Amino acid sequence: MFKKFLTGLILLAFATVVSAQTPVAPALYMKAGDIALALEKAAAERPAMAVSTITTSEEYRINLIRRTEAAGAIVHQRGTELHFITEGAGTIVTGGIVVRPADGGQATIEDGLAVRVSKGDAVLIPEGTPHWYSAVEGAISYLEVRFNVAVAE
Numbered sequence: 001m002f003k004k005f006l007t008g009l010i011l012l013a014f015a016t017v018v019s020a021q022t023p024v025a026p027a028l029y030m031k032a033g034d035i036a037l038a039l040e041k042a043a044a045e046r047p048a049m050a051v052s053t054i055t056t057s058e059e060y061r062i063n064l065i066r067r068t069e070a071a072g073a074i075v076h077q078r079g080t081e082l083h084f085i086t087e088g089a090g091t092i093v094t095g096g097i098v099v100r101p102a103d104g105g106q107a108t109i110e111d112g113l114a115v116r117v118s119k120g121d122a123v124l125i126p127e128g129t130p131h132w133y134s135a136v137e138g139a140i141s142y143l144e145v146r147f148n149v150a151v152a153e
Helices: 002-019 032-045
Strands: 049-056 060-067 080-094 097-099 108-110 113-118 122-125 131-147
Touching (some): 032 060
Antiparallel strands (some): 049 060
8 A cells, every 4th residue: 555655655755856857958059061161261360270160159158269379378367178189289287377468479378287289189178277378280180168257258
């Protein structure tokens, strides 16, 4: 008798949970060809660092980025980043402090950790962490996911 009561109670709780759900929007899907086409167009406009925006929301930004040369060091005070290397290789420096030259040249990083990254590697960059692709071996592409970042940043 107790087993029947317990089974009935579990089924009732499950039915209540299922019936209390509200529909939500589906996931975001983007075809590889669409992403590649956007990146190709961006590379024609800005070959050193092409950005193909996949999506932007109040909670995150997702881009596919292709670099053909090193760029200056940066720090995002807001927004943790994940870089997943999709092709190529290069050296990323993280941590330390950003040094901006007096002559206005590109910023670099002192006392950071330099790591060579290549296809399949991932780098998690917490907000406020200096980062800098100090060297690019031909070209490097990576999926960049920035969490908790303001859209207008």
